[in-house]
Amino acid sequence: MFPSSIKIIFRAIGALSVLICLTSCEIEEDDEIMFLRHKGADMPIWVRGNVESNVFVLFLHGGPGSTSYIEALSHSFRETEKQYAMVYWDQRASGVSQGKSSISLLTTDQFVEDLDLVIRLIEHKYKNASIFLLGHSWGGLLGTMYLTHHSPRPSIKGWIEVDGGHNLSQHAFQLSEEYVLEYANKILSEPLSSKDRKYWEGAINFYVQTSMWNTSNIVTHETYISKSKGKIYDPDLSFVGINEIFFSEGDFLAILKQNAQVVENLNIWGVDYTQRLHEIEIPTLVLWGKHDGILPLRLGIEAKEAYGLADDLFIVFENSAHNPHLEEPEYFNQVLLKFIKSVL
Numbered sequence: 001m002f003p004s005s006i007k008i009i010f011r012a013i014g015a016l017s018v019l020i021c022l023t024s025c026e027i028e029e030d031d032e033i034m035f036l037r038h039k040g041a042d043m044p045i046w047v048r049g050n051v052e053s054n055v056f057v058l059f060l061h062g063g064p065g066s067t068s069y070i071e072a073l074s075h076s077f078r079e080t081e082k083q084y085a086m087v088y089w090d091q092r093a094s095g096v097s098q099g100k101s102s103i104s105l106l107t108t109d110q111f112v113e114d115l116d117l118v119i120r121l122i123e124h125k126y127k128n129a130s131i132f133l134l135g136h137s138w139g140g141l142l143g144t145m146y147l148t149h150h151s152p153r154p155s156i157k158g159w160i161e162v163d164g165g166h167n168l169s170q171h172a173f174q175l176s177e178e179y180v181l182e183y184a185n186k187i188l189s190e191p192l193s194s195k196d197r198k199y200w201e202g203a204i205n206f207y208v209q210t211s212m213w214n215t216s217n218i219v220t221h222e223t224y225i226s227k228s229k230g231k232i233y234d235p236d237l238s239f240v241g242i243n244e245i246f247f248s249e250g251d252f253l254a255i256l257k258q259n260a261q262v263v264e265n266l267n268i269w270g271v272d273y274t275q276r277l278h279e280i281e282i283p284t285l286v287l288w289g290k291h292d293g294i295l296p297l298r299l300g301i302e303a304k305e306a307y308g309l310a311d312d313l314f315i316v317f318e319n320s321a322h323n324p325h326l327e328e329p330e331y332f333n334q335v336l337l338k339f340i341k342s343v344l
């Protein structure tokens with residue numbers, strides 16, 4: 001049962017002109033979009049794929065403040081959608097979510113509560129559903145918090161962490177800083193234009209002067225990561241027309257700035273759940289890009305050890321940075337499908 005304060009809104013696809021206009025995407029005939037209205041937020045949930053399987057992979061997007069529609073638009077989970085259903089949820093004050101959510105509700109506890117309600121909505125709409133949580137980046141932290149704060153509902157069959165933010169401590173930032181500095185020093189050892197040399201010397205100077213991490217510093221840092229191929233390893237990679245949004249000169253921080261209040265108010269910097277990962281007892285798969293500059297591979301290795309995973313449940317994507325599901329989608333889907341089938 002749902003609390004009386006929660007409204008679940010089911011809408012026909014043809015009536016969703018607002019979302020269609022915002023995303024300019026192709027919504028297929030069998031797709032379904034729902035809204036979860038809770039505490040001032042109207043959060044869209046797009047279900048796409050093989051609903052008849054009654055198996056749902058709930059994607060927890062990154063950011064915080066980003067959107068799941070990057071993955072939906074890029075069709076990065078196309079092969080998974082052929083066998084199971086993907087659920088793309090835009091979190092409170094993120095992506096194309098709407099409403100008037102109070103800034104006071106931009107807390108990790110509230111996001112965990114919202115996630116629990118999304119899971120209950122899926123259970124309500126699709127009886128006896130089997131649900132897998134898949135958390136990328138900040139979504140990796142959100143999923144970790146949910147699974148360590150709650151006894152998993154019986155419908156939750158597995159957990160997939162993808163370059164996850166379970167550790168956003170000073171240790172994580174130090175590893176990320178070292179990634180950029182190594183790249184900058186390598187570039188500066190090569191012939192460069194005066195403009196490029198000035199840029200990378202400025203990057204090094206930024207880290208020399210940065211003694212404390214805050215939202216402003218992290219935004220600047222993430223720009224340097226993008227330039228050093230720590231977000232997308234192959235800068236020439238094409239993403240079905242969304243490059244202009246996600247990989248433009250201003251980077252996908254444009255999306256974050258649109259929801260800057262989430263980044264500024266959600267107090268996650270310094271959080272470290274590494275020592276609690278062993279509490280997650282449901283089947284778990286950890287996937288990581290080898291060249292991730294945001295959350296470097298060392299954090300993935302530490303997660304594998306903390307979860308106590310076998311080698312075949314920790315997969316490193318050799319040609320990816322922070323987004324292996326976008327950078328190596330074919331291999332990613334193979335690994336994901338193999339895991340789901342092993343659990344069911």
